Every structure is written in structure tokens, then in C-alpha cells.
Amino acid sequence: MLNMQNVTKIFRTDLVETRALSDFNLHVKEGEFVTVTGPSGSGKTTFLNIAGLLESFDDGVYDLDGENVRHLNDTQRSRLRNEKIGFIFQSFNLIPDLDLFDNVDVPLRYRGFNGSERKRRIERCLELVGLANRMKHLPAQLSGGQQQRVAIARALAGEPRFLLADEPTGNLDSKMAHSVMQLLKDINDEGTTIVMVTHDPSLAREAKRNIFVKDGKVSDVTHISASAPEPIASISASGARHV
Amino acid sequence: MLHLSSWEIGPIFRAMTRNKVGAVLIALQVAVTMCIIVNAVHILMERTMQMARDSGIDEANSFYLSSTGFADDFNDQVVIQTDLDAIRALPGVIDAMQINAIPISGGGWSMGLQTQPGAEFEGVGTAVYMVDDHVLNTLDLELIAGEAFKPSDIRWRQRSQRDWPAEIIITRALAENLFPEQSYQDTVGKTLYINDDEPVIVKGIIDKLQAPWVGWERLENAMLSPEQTLFSSSTYFIRTEPGRLDELMPAVEQMLADSNKGRVVRGLRSMQETRDRTYRRDQAMIKILTTVMITLTLVTALGIVGLASFNVNRRRKQIGTRRALGASQVSVLRYFMLENFLISSMGVILGAVLTVGLNIYLVQSLGLTKLHWWLIPVGMLTLWLVGQLAVLGPARRAAATSPAIATRTV
Amino acid sequence: MFNYYLRLALLSIRRNPILSALMVAAIALGIGASMTTITVNYLMSSNPIPQKSDQLYYVQVDSWDPNEPAEEPNEPPEQLTWTDANNLYAAQKAQRQVIMATTAAVVEPPSQDAKPFNAYIRLTTNEFFPMFDVPFLYGGHWQASADKGREQVVVLSRKSNDKIFGGENSVGRSLRLAGRQFTVVGVLESWYPAPKFYDVGTGAFEEPEDLYIPFLLKEELQLPNGGNTNCWKTPEDDSFAGFLRSECINYQMWVELPEEQDKQAYLAFLNNYANEQKALGRFPRPLNNRLSDVMQWMENRQVVTDDARVMLWLSLMFLVVCLLNTVGLLLAKFSGKSAEIGLRRAIGASRQALFYQHLVETACIGLTGGIAGLALAYLGLLGIGSLYGSFADNLSSLDINMVLLALLLSLISSIAAGLYPTWRACSIAPASQLKSQ
Ligand SMILES: Nc1ncnc2c1ncn2[C@@H]1O[C@H](COP(=O)(O)OP(=O)(O)OP(=O)(O)O)[C@@H](O)[C@H]1O
């Protein structure tokens, strides 16, 4: 699914050159759930941005789904992001002027689905995260955990094969964090490949594989035996009760 | 273009209703700007059209000046004849004559002409030019029917003299005003009545000659009366060969001043200058309105640029997120252009209403004419265009936003 | 505290230089445009003789054609006939009265090197000068006896005294006018009433005439008509006297009537006069005599041109656009500061304090815009002056009233424009901005 070989990313500013990634190597298979940990500034977000085609890189090879993305132009990258990749951000990044429905609608619009298809998907995804009854609310009217669940719904709406999350639980308490984690695991069980950056070792342990990034390199890989997943319903319900 | 759904009209509109004030302010600005611009253009066109009316004479190569005798032994009749002979003999002068009033200058003599005698009948107003047999050549008029004046037709008119010569020449417009049912050629030889019951006969018809008063609704009603005046002042009208005007104006003035010390020579002025003075206020109004229109458009455009730039900055993270979710640069550009288009549309619709309203007010209270209907769609289109151009810069900056903003900003 | 607010305002203005400059420019343009046209309208409609404008009345009697009014709708003629002017003047029924007309004649200065020139002359009676508060530099006006005796006396404008006598006190000296010898009795101070209210027939903002001579000299010297002459009936014979006796109008009359009852009495006298004339076979129209005070007469003569009104309207709308613009930009600016405002609120600033803080900022921008607008208005008036030529010479000056009005207008309009954005900015709840969005 994702294959990075010797990927190097250098940030150049007037004063300094930062090697955010140097000879970064990683292979993620279809259906995997990989967590990424590492000290602050080690290059986790940079890796995720490159993986998600948000940023270009300076050297190396990156194949996404067997396609070399190095020389794709902006439109092609946008297209790939839209169709194959779902994003979950640490600070949720919901659009404040749009209600939940319209927020989840954003990537579907770019996908070019017709109205009824979009509506079906939006309702199903909001249902999935337990917020179907708050479709007409604005993000500001939700708690952080709820906002993150809307963001997950938005990421899922396009049915991406690849979900990238940068500290999705960073702004949530541990209970909320675990419920979001559970949601992601359920999604993974449905077949979606997930790469998640986190600082929380307990969450990192819940994935199938954990990679440790240091100084822009993968320094350690831990394989974790799969644990039994809990049913989705209970998590969504607990999230809804939290309201 | 691919899919209509990616045009996001619905979401843009809904997002706008949550941020009403900004949108309403721009829409109002667009509306008032359109109202002002369309009305200003209308006034401008009206004035330009008035100024473009042809006076019928060779304005580019004509000038005039006056002579007022004060010496006790001053003999008007002799001086006028000598002056005219001398002026006509100058190289470069095509022709010259004495005249009582200057077309489009603002001051002149008017009379009523009627087709039947009697005080109870209403006359048709006309400007009166007292001229000699050189008139057609001097004013560059075309005789389109009847005959020109012969030297023997010309008489001298004393200061308080009331009667009129037997024959006159009139403009085609006057002929058609007097006899609306007949073709102007048939007016030749007809008897008209001046001063209620004094008969005069139409000797000829000229194509066109404007009266002195450009604001008069019967501007092209003029008659030529074959006489030279013995009033306290005489005005000479001179037509020169093309390009000789500047040199001949001071030369003629000097010649007249030197030839007789018992008079004052004054009022030397070219027809071009006369036209400029007459239409000075219209010209001024045109310049002022143009300035107003340009600055106003600029203010509105800058307002749109300012607000759009601000919005782009404020929405940087949102734009980054959209990019991360798969919006291409074109989609982002389109988003802002479309947003502006929707706001402008509200503006121009309101603007159309305001425009008509202001025009109605101006028509009723200040005597303006009614607006051409097509100015409104043209105005709408213009403001749409101004809005799109103004928002293009900020929208392009928005489109250039890196999707990485989504993960990098807090 | 005010100083602190001022410092904050300047800081904030400096932080967003482009946005601030846009706002100042918008206000300046709006104020500049509207002040220019307001000034022109103000000067056009200003009262040229405020101390007694409501005691001076322009006299109209309806001597016109039985078949149609002099002006629609049934207005009396704008001017008087020679006969009526002289009759009404001779009756001396008002506290002061003046009859007048314009003419032109050649002046031959006494000195050999000054060239003869054609002068514009006001024919009038002696009370013209005290009645209209005309200031004298040398000498004074002629006596009533000079009017009656048709004496060849002349009052010079300051400008023509400069031209003919090099500016010296010329009282008692003589000059040739229309071929006759005249004696100078007075020289006026510079006097440019705007509008030239006593005779707006040939332009309300023209310069006053060069010379003033007794009215009856018109007949004596057979002086030509100046201004507008209108006749509804042909004169009875070809002589100059016949022309004067005709129904042609070319003469104006003003009367000074201090009290309302004087006015009523004078109107009664006019009606009575008209009836006498009817008995003599004149005045075929129904009674329609009128007394208009100075400002009424200016209104009647439409001294404020339509163009000026159109421009006033357009420029006020222009100001509205500029203010809308400012509101939008301020809104943008203040909403960009919402984090700071939220923080200040959280720290403990009261809503009122924040309101003042932002109002000070708005006022700073407004005043800067106003001052720049004043400069623009000055340029605008110069522009109008150059576009309109002599017509606008008396119309394009900023007086202190206008300067104050401009500043006030800019302050009021900018504060009005700033009020809503300020209020919105300050109604941010202290907590909302601390919460992550
Ligand atoms: N736009 C940029 N310009 C310059 N340097 C950058 C930029 N973005 C990131 N960096 C640098 O690249 C390095 C890697 O940053 P990155 O954001 O990937 O770290 P991280 O592992 O996500 O850290 P954290 O856990 O704190 O989020 C850092 O040293 C950072 O300062």
C-alpha cells in the first residue's frame, strides 16, 4: 500500500536547513494499523504529510498503491488525496461556518458525487460516529471529542483506503481518546489501512505495529499481537452518552 | 467544470448566512456603486450627446470681434463698409461679414414667426441673425432650396427700427416647424408674419444653423435677415482658410484698432473658444462624473480586495484543510470567485432597483431624462466583473495555500 | 487611560498598515468628495446679505400679454418696463427703493496712455449703495438730486479705479463716458457678493459692474440695453423714446421694507398701481404682483444649479459607499483581534473599557481620514475652479465653517462606521477565544 524508500525532506529557511526526514524507509501493507511515535520534532508530522501528499519531498521514492507519486502535479495529488486518503487532525480542523452535514460534505463535493449519494454517505458516517442527530449543529456547539468524531466521519465519508491521523487524541482526555481509538480500530477492521501518529504509549500499543521515529529516521519497529476488538456499538453509545 | 456538485453553491451560501454582515456590506457597496455609476454614465451620455450637436458653421476656422465707436465724428456706416472691405481683402480670409449675434454664444435676438397674421395666433420662436449677402460663404451654410441674398437685398437697420426686410432665409428645421405637413422645399415663396402681422417672404432654405442658446429646445430654429446694423457696436464674423486662424485673429484686431482711433475693438474670440465657454459646465460635469466613477469603482474594488484578503488570511487553516481533503487549487480559486459572485449578484440586483429609483428622483426633481434600459444590465455586468477582478488576487493567494497548513497551524 | 488607549490604537493601526491605510483612504475620499460638493452648494445657496436679506424685496408686477403668462405657470415677468420702474420709483412708497438696469459704454480715461475700453455699467438710483450695504473706499454715493437732475456723476468699482486712475483717490476727477464728461463721486471697496443677488439675470456668480451711474441717464444718453430684454408687444414707434415707452422689460426694482406691515402695505400699493394702469388700458392680465425677499428670489431664480444638486447627491452616496467600506474593513480588522479581545476580557477588562479602546482607534482613523479628506476637498475645489472658470471663482473657497463641518462629518461618520464593529468585537465572550476552535 505505502512504500517509502530513502525519503528525505529538508526544510530550508533563511537561517537554517532542517533535515526533517533523512533516508526514511517504511512499508505499510494493505489493512495494517500502524502507530508512529517519537520525540517531539523527530519528523512524525512531516512523514505523515508526505504520506498524505500534503507536502513534497526532496529525495527518495514513495509509492502509494503501487503508483510513484514523486512527480505528480498538484491537481493529481489533490485527486489522490480526495479519493484514496482520509485525514484526521489533532485540532480537528472543522470548518466553523459550516454545520456538521456540510463539514462532512466537503470532500464529497470535490469527489463529484451527486446529491443523493452525498446525503446517503454523510448520514451513514455521522450515524457511525453517533452524531446523526446533530447534523445541523455548528462545530462550536460540540465538545472536543464530538468534534473529533465529526472529523473522523468526514475522513471516512469518501471511503478512503488509507486513513492518516496526526495525534487525533492529542486534545482529548484519556477516556475520550480511547473511544476514538476504538472507533479507528473498528474502521481498520473493516479493511481501511491506518497510520496514526501519537504521543500516548498506551494507544500506540493498541495498534498492530508501532514504529518509533527519531531524527527523521525509523529507529525501531514493534509488532504487537492483535487484541480482540470490542464491538463498535458500545463505543459510539458511550460517545453519545458523553454529550 | 467536471461536476456541478463541486461548485459548492449551497455550502458557500450557508456559510455566508452565518457571516452575514461582511457579505451584506459588500453587497450594499456594490449596489450603491452601481446606482451612482449607471446614473453618472447616463448623465454623461446625455451631455456628450448635447455637445456633439453640430452648429452648422465652420467653427474650426471662424472668429469674431466687436468694434464700438465713441468719437463724436464716428460714422458707423462708412467704418463698417471700410472694415469689411479691408478684412475680406486680407490673404487667408475666406469671407467676412457683420452679424448681430453669434451662434451658440448664449446671447442673441429672438422673434416669433407665424403662418397667419393676428395677435391671437401663436408664433414659432426663432433666432434672428442679421447678415449680408456674404452669409452663406462666411458661415459655411448650404442653401438647399430657394435663392441666396443678393447685394441689393441688404438694407441698413437703425437702432430702434421696428420693421423687417421683405424677404428672409430660414433653416430647414424652422421651415418644418412652421409647416409640419409640407416638405421644406415647398416653403420657399410662402409668406410668414413677424410681429403678429408684418409679412415677410421666405426666399430660401438653409440646411442647418443653431441659435445662440444651446439650452433652448428649438435650437435649430433660425432665420437670416438681410440687413446690416447701425447699433452702438458692430460685430464682425470672419472665416479663414484652414490653419490661418491663429495668425489672423491678432492681425485683424490690430488692423481695426490702427485704422480708426475713435473706437474700441474688443471681444476677440474664436468659435472654438465660444463653444468651450458655452459647454464649459457640461464639460466640467463630465470630468467630475468621470472622476467620481473611477474613484468610486476603485474604492469599491479596494474594499473587496481588503475584505477578501482578510477573509483569506482568516480562513487559511480552513483552506489548508480543504486542500488536505482533496480540493485542488482550482477548486479553492473557484470557491472565492463564486462567493464573490454570489455577493455581487445580491448587490447588483439591489443596485438595479436603486439605480431606477435614483433616476426617477432625478427625472422628477431635477429634470433629467429617463435612463436607457440597457444601461442597467451593462452596469450589472460591469460590477460583476469589477468584483471578480478584485477578488482574483486574494483568491489566487488562497489557492496557493499549502495543504500542509492543515497539520502545521494551531 | 486615554493615553493608554491612544497608544494601543496607534499600535493596532501600525500592525495592519494596509488595512488602516485603506480605511483612511476610503474616509478621505468620501469626505473629500462630499465636502467639495457641499461647499459648492453651500456657497451657491449662501445668503449674500444676511443682515437684511428679509427686509429687501424684489418687485414684480404683471404687465404681460393677455394670452400667455411671462413664465409658466402664471409667473409675473422677471423684470419691469421703463414706465413701471419710473412710476413705482417716483411714488417713493417704501423706506428705500432702487430701480436699475445694465448697459455698456466706452470709457476714455483722462490719462493719454490708458486705452479707451468698453465698460459694463449699472444704471441705478442713489439708494442702491446704502440699501445693499455697499462699502466705499473713497467718497460716497450721489444724492437723490443727481438722479432727478440727470447729473453726469459716476461711482467706480475698486478695480476700475485701479485701471483708470491707478488706484488713487479719484473723487472729483473726471472721465469721458459714452462721449460725455462724468465726475467721479465715489470709489467702492472690493465688493463681490456671491450670489450677485441684486441682479442674477445674466449669471448669479458674475462680477459686479465696473461703473455705476444715475438711472435716468439711460434716456438722456440713449444707452443700449444690457442683460435680457423681452417684449410681448412691438414698440409703437421707431424712436428711442418709443422703445422706452414700450412694454419691453429690462429693468429691476428692489425695495426695503423693514416690517411685515410695510410689506403688506407695499403689496397693496402695487395692486392699487396695477389697477390704475388697467384703467389706462395697460396690465391686461389678472392682478399678479409679487414681493420676494432675497432668499426667496434666489430660490425663484434657481441660483443653485441642478448640476450642483446632482453632484451633491452623488457625492453623498459616494460617502455612503466609503463608509460601508470602512465598516467592512473595521469589522475585518477587529474580528482579527478577537483572540486579543477575548484574552483582555479574560484578564478582566470590562466591556466598556474595551469599547472605549476601540472607539479611540476608530476616531483616530476617522480624524486622519477627515484631515486627508479636507486636503482632498481643497484639491477638489481647485479642480472645480479650473473646470468652471470665472463662474466658480466665487464658489470654490473653503471657509472655517466648512473646515469644521468636514472634521465633524468625518469624525461622526467614522465613529458611526466604527460603532457596530466595535460593539461586535466587544461582545465576544471572554471564554470563547480561549477554547480551541
Ligand atoms: N515549515 C517548516 N519549516 C521549517 N522547519 C520545519 C517546518 N515544519 C517542520 N519543520 C521542522 O522539521 C522538524 C520535524 O518536524 P515535525 O513537525 O515533523 O515534528 P513532529 O515529530 O511532528 O513533532 P511533534 O511531536 O512535536 O509534533 C522539526 O525540527 C521542525 O522544526
Ligand SMILES: [Mg+2]
Ligand atoms: Mg507533529
